[in-house]
Amino acid sequence: MTAYVVRRLLGVLAVLLVLSVVVYATFYLAPGDPARLACGPKCDPEQIRQVRSQLGLDQPVYAQYWHFLTGIVTGHDYSTGTGVRHCDAPCLGLSFQSDQPVTDLIVQRLPATASLAAGAMVLWLVIGIGSGLLSVLRRGGVTERVLTWITLAGTATPVFISGIGLLMLFCAYLEWLPFPTYVPLTDDPEQWAWNLLLPCLALALLESAKYARLTRSSLLETLAEDHVRTFRAYGASERAIVGRHALRGALAPVIALTAADFGSMFGNAMLAEAMFGLPGVGQLLVHATQTIDLPVVVGLVMVTGAAVAIANIVADVLYAVADRRVALR
Amino acid sequence: MTELLTVPTGPEAVAAAPASGTRQVWRRLRARKAALAAAVVLGLLVVLALAAPLFAALEGQDPTTYHDALVDSARGGVPVGSFGGISAEHWLGVEPGTGRDLFVRLLYGARVSLAVAVGATVLQVLIGVAVGLAAALGNRIADSVLGHLTDVMVAMPLLVFAIAVTAVVPEGFPRPLLLVVVIGLIAWGAMARLVRAQALGLLNLDYVSAARLSGASTWRIARRELLPGLAAPVITYAAVMLPQNMLNEAAMSFLGVGIKPPTPSWGQMLSSATTWFRADPLYVVLPALMLFVTTFAFTVLGDTVRAALDPREASRLRVGRQRKGGSS
């Protein structure tokens, strides 16, 4: 197991290296000049040249890339003009635009995205698994039929449609919920929850439909397995069978999918952030991409890439732990 | 209609699924009313999209002409009249600000949205199948390299790279094609994983060993023995990916990196419409509805095809990645 995890983690490192190279390459092909953007709207060529050298952009690409790599391992010192700013070991550089360490920027933005992602995840797991379970327990009834169509419709509703719909309904017409703004959890937990409810719900609707379908199908599948037949043959009740024997096996693919969805989650969270104006990493990324803020973009891609890859490892390990029949190789 | 979503409950794996003749699949498909309805809706959409100029002529409008008189300039350009300016000339009203005809723009939007979704899916399938097969059939090194490549692609946030790549590509490049290429080139990881896992499963089956014993080359084995077996899961998964790609296009256009005006696409229409949800609800509802109906129809159809071909949840297949060799 340990060897397996170590091997997979090494694979993640390779993946991250490739990702960062791709981002560097992409940015050197992209139009626009980061130095000019950092310099301000009416800079003269001489100033731009100075800023370029200040940002290290006058060095060859491979040197910049090497500088970036060494920063991750050893950290870097940057001149502030009057002194030095130390950027600690997993240093992803300073933002071209605001001279802030990228790690700080990401750490500042993470709570909003994490709140959004975690909130949505809890919602979709609860709603998804709950309705999946319900439709299995009420097999063949009206409940199942209704749930089936609702979830099918749910999977066909992208975030920006459900988002607008929810906004129109709850904020504009009914005025039940506040127009979402991010309130840090540490400031006011209650407001945090109320404000995030809508964006999380918008994100979760799409996903929960998917999870309801998966839970249902994999529950039905485990219910058809031989070991369930054993307990049926010993007089166990349906509830006990589903709850104690089928659900656990059925959840393994749900766990795996949850981790796999971590990646698409970022894409959707980005949309939700753009739609509701939440200060998360998605917004940071969109803005950094538009202003060619290379360190920020590389940093974010590395962090999200690592998160996605590690989530996949966690999924595989959890899956193997949940289902001893699967061997980790 | 409940059987629409009945999931295969037998323990048999996809690969070992009974060889159901194409005719049998057809029969099972036709028996489902929902699938039939979905197919009819999609067919209608395709006809509408292809014949957009015809319908435009029928209405007597075109997608780009401005009608300044039909919008109230002092009130931000909201359409004059009730329900977004619906009238005998403008069947679904006009666009705020410009007065362009919404009906025709929706039809032209269908062309772009459908074309991008289909194109991107085809590209994803081609790349996914090629990479997945190569990983399954190649030696350990090829497998590991391709495996990591797939991991990279899966870890790559599509929207991020879409933003970057669309900025790099020369301006002359046609946008819809660009979107097809971007989505197709980035989001094939899941398909490759599916194909690899499936192919490895098939490779463990004795009929592939038998083919090897008959002296067939690797290429022949891939073509004769593997591809037919992969068709069912690949087609099914493609049906799931297609609406996803339509939404990707819409999401990218929504974030301003997709289709650019004046070319209408549903996603891009929706993105400019969002702020109007109070002042001119119809403007928001129309593209949203089109997008929803199409995605819904594709989902229903894909789901039914999946049930008819008797595959299992595609996601399950990524778990417990088998290695080569395998026991008999």
Place this chain on the structure above:
Amino acid sequence: GPKDSGGDAGSADGAGGAPKKGGTLTVLNRAPQKQFDPARLYTSGGGNVPSLVFRTLTTRHRADGAEGTKVVPDLATDTGKPSDDAKVWTYRLKDGLKYEDGSPITSADIKYGIERSFAAELSGGGPYLRDWLIGGESYQGPYKEKKGLDSIETPDAKTIVFHLRKSEGDFPYLATSTQFAPVPKAKDTGTKYAEHPVSSGPYKVVKNTGDGEHLLLERNPNWSEATDKERHAYPDTIDVRSGLSSAVINQRLSTGSGADAAAVTTDTNLGPAELAQVTNDKKLASRVGTGHFAYTNYLAFNPESKPFDDPKVRRAVAYAINRTSVVNAAGGSSLAEPATTFLPNQKPLGHTPYDHFPAGKTGDADKARALLKEAGHPDGLEITLTHSTAANFETGPDVATAVQEALNKAGFKVKLEGLEDNAYEDKVHSVKDQPGLFLAHWGADWPSGGPFLAPIFDGRQIVKDGYNFNAGRLDDAKVNDEIDAINKITDHDAAAKRWGALDAKIGEQALTVPLFHPVYKRLYGKDVKNVVISDWTGVLDVSQVAVK
């Protein structure tokens, strides 16, 4: 010019009653205050939130409408004493000026603040100091050149003298920018200074988190109201929250629940959809202020490229423009006014009405066709219009398609070339690659004709290897001389008249086709009092607002 907006007119008072001190004002903004270093800020008149923390030598007059375009003393006792040729400007500081820590503000601090803005580390400010101060073009800032700039003298702690390369009657306007805020050398932390700049204004920074996303300002006890006639500082606390979408901001301002009742925005306009909604609601409509900011959106030609080297083609374009649909694309008649002059329609800039190529409300397609025929294109003409793909009404696709539509009616066949914003900016400002026809916009750095006309039409400002704004490549000795002559005038009204005349003269050449001047509609919270919107910034002035 700076991305910010300017303003005028119909300001309204919020809730009745006299404004009182106290309470918390919330500012809901889109763009985070990423830059909070006075050296790096590029503002008009010292900015909105920054001017709460940074006092400058002079500042804009905080008054409604055209009064607000006047420049008035701030740290200095007057708006500056020019020498006869307006090349040397002398200021004296008021008495009793202190920083937030109680230490006195000296003229050396102002000199140091200006010098810092030359450092490459702190780039971002306007180009004027570099262009105007003697030695400015090569000075690298105090970190690299400890010696400082000789052209700024501080004979004593209260006096500061500027030596300019040429006559600049507008120097008092420049002195409103944050580069003229004092920075105590001992407290300078270089690029980190922005995290906690030392306040000279009525508020000090208590918290600056999230890369300028959340800024908490509290009363600065060492600010003396007696020395500051312009800022009121009614609220005790100002809480700036940014990174919000404009929809969220306007929605929150209109709902006004909780802290949002005492909220304003300094960077967000009402969009067309929101305007359509607000005008239906009397109560809401009474909470909307209208602002003007010196700004022009126009079509720019490259007269060195075919077919725009032919003035007849350029005039044909000017005649063909349908300003109604262009204005609609920009948000309708409440958010944009059709423009036929390059100078914005504001008196302080010297606006002189003219319409050399009258196109009427919806364009004169026949006239345009005739001109095209005359120019040798009887069967129409294929041209390309370059625009940005950014979703804005300035250079974005909406206005571009409206222009395309009108030109197509007049015999042109317009191809749209939409570029990603960075690519667009690079291309249209490059002398080498500049497209033949593109959407452009220009705003004033202060309410005067100089910064509006000179960069666009002064032949000596054509930049070969950098960003060029003189897209029309006009290099006319007579125009250049007139610009120099007006710059010598220190009487603003006299100068304005001549700027207006110059604009009308240049307009005859059809080097640009003015499209519209934007108008700004600002919504504010229901508990907000003492609303002031000046013609300088077009924004509701945070330093005047009261919430009690």
Place this chain on the structure above:
Amino acid sequence: MTVKSLVSVEGLSVSFPSAGGPPVRAVENLSFSLAPGGALGIVGESGSGKSTAAYALLGLHRGTGADVTGTVRVAGHDVTAAGEAELRRVRGGVAAMVFQDPLSSLDPYQAVGDQIAEVHRIHHRGVSRRAARRRAVEVLDRVGIPDAARRSRSRPHEFSGGQRQRALIAMAVACEPRLLVADEPTTALDVTVQAQILGLLRELREETGMGLVLVTHDLGVAAGNVDELLVMRGGRAVEHGPVREVLRAPREPYTRDLLAAVPRVEVRRAPVAASGGPVLLEATGLRQEFGRGRRSVTAVDGISLTLRAGETVGVVGESGSGKTTLGRMLVRLLQPTAGELRYEGRDIGALGERELRSFRSELQMVFQDPVSSLNPRRSVGESIADPLRVAGRLGEKEIVARVRDLLDRVGLDPDAYHRYPHEFSGGQRQRVGIARALAPSPKVVVCDEPVSALDVTTQAQVVSLLGELQRELGLGLVFIAHDLAVVRQVSDRVVVMRGGCVVEEGVADAVYERPEHPYTRGLLEAVPRVV
């Protein structure tokens, strides 16, 4: 049929609805009864309705959509008419079931002891969790799980196949039922383990006096373990009577066929003329390791073997002993990790895929699993024609002619060319596999358990077919099987494998009649005999 009888089944019919066709009538008008403490065996070919009938005893068809008519009474309860609650009480409490596949019949996520305790508590209300666990350990100990207290905390995958089956029996014992229904309880197990499990069942019956219904397709298993025998075919009872009578003097022709086809380990092979030709294959010290590092498994550990033309070498051994692995190495589907493999004198052990291609047609294999060895998406004719096509020597017409000829040779209709695998029964598919192996005129054929998936009757047909072909074509055959009797019938020489090694090797009759190794002796003793 007295009230006292433990089981009484009258006029039982079960039919399953099938998509787009008439319902499958799995059991028709079946009647039988069982006295308390008695043992009934149900035998019959695959698909004859044995399991369906057994499931009906516990009302397990309820809720599956199957149509059940007739009455089934177990210890006084009318199973077909009982309410949910009563039925749950019957299940486990009165009658308990042991299923065929011991691995999949236990919840993989829970400790074995917990599962037994859970079932115990269903039928003994008010028993504490702890007491139930104690009872679980007790019954595990009773069925012979060593160190039961500790092992009760293990999960099913940590148990061996035999232990899992014991655990399932323990689960039944924990409920103290009056009837035990065992559906093929030993089919998945090796003969030695099978003998132990059957012994355990016998002991338990003596101890607790419970009745037994034993479903099996192996007449030998039935012979030693039941009092009465019910022979089924096509859902109907063909013959029913005391086990001795039925086996000694079967009345029905079907029963007679069934009995005749059972291979007997005592029977010698009919002598074959043409053995002892030139050496075809020669393996020395073949080794196969799977995986690397600490996790590596040595499936075959240094085996040497010679195969001559016209000769059959039988390979027997328990499951997992490396038989298939050895076979795959011999035809070079697997590359040996070590050792030498010579074919007609040439070392082919380390050749690459490309160099092998010229030999491929001469080394063929018949695969163990008739389901997975045919591509379900290609017609069987195509599959057989494949090697001929690849060789590219024959024209299309000749290929088709040859394939039809081959089909005829293995006893199939030549017109079956265009049919798909799913249209064939298991036995027919195995013949297709043989035809495919013979198509390229090979010199060596490795048959991996070619008959274990088949009924005894079909088994006999396939075995005689192989013998015939060998005589005609002078093939070298390697015949792998775990059924000792079958191997004896076809082999000249026999290799007994265990844990990847050869335990004993020699001329078939010698090994069977005078086994030297204790393991071989154990194997032979454990074989259940019909009479």
